[in-house]
Amino acid sequence: MPSFDIVSKLKKDEVLNAVDNANRELQTRYDFRGVEASFNFDKASNEVKLEASEEFQIQQMDDILRQKLIKRNIEATAAEFKEITRSGKKSIQVVSFKEGIDKELAKKIIKIIKDSKIKVDAKINDDIIRVTGKKRDDLQAVIALVRSSKIEQPLQYENFRD
Structure with missing residues (x-):
């Protein structure tokens, strides 16, 4: 997945x-x-x-x-x-x-993802948010969504796996 x-x-x-x-x-x-x-x-x-x-x-x-x-x-x-x-x-x-994603920011990002109704699952692991989905296009849509939202901290997207 x-x-x-x-x-x-x-x-x-x-x-x-x-x-x-x-x-x-x-x-x-x-x-x-x-x-x-x-x-x-x-x-x-x-x-x-x-x-x-x-x-x-x-x-x-x-x-x-x-x-x-x-x-x-x-x-x-x-x-x-x-x-x-x-x-x-x-x-x-x-x-x-600022380094790492704190709990409040993680919850805000997950809320943005869930409100978009894209069929993916986002979970918090310490200061990392893992997003999984069935389609690669859905994950790319999530990256574009999070980039376009106004988040007051720089984010990187790593470990993109098929």
């Missing part, structure tokens, strides 16, 4: 490359000369920490990071930019990346 998995994975090495490229651009930009500003990526928590001396510099760094992520094919919906905080003489912003 044909099946595929809906997953949400983050390419951590691509995020790391984007952060490295952003740090390189900071070193070459004229408006950041003599300013202690940096991007730091923590692989364990999937967070990038932006640090600079002023809030407007953080906003500029925010734009730089977004551009570098787009160049590395990381969707903007994967990143969640939090509020800028002030800690002593530094402004700090944390950018967290």
Whole structure:
């Protein structure tokens, strides 16, 4: 029976490359000369920490990071930019990346699939949704349906089997 998995994975090495490229651009930009500003990526928590001396510099760094992520094919919906905080003489912003499908989002996706009345079966396995059906065309229709729905997290479709 044909099946595929809906997953949400983050390419951590691509995020790391984007952060490295952003740090390189900071070193070459004229408006950041003599300013202690940096991007730091923590692989364990999937967070990038932006640090600079002023809030407007953080906003500029925010734009730089977004551009570098787009160049590395990381969707903007994967990143969640939090509020800028002030800690002593530094402004700090944390950018967290979403990975995995949580229960609420999985239920929302399954509801979208069931409401479409396509003859498939969708089940939640941890942070993966497995969709099975009798026809390959039905599964492709489900992929097109989920892509067209407005979901606030990037999704990938894996293990397509006949």
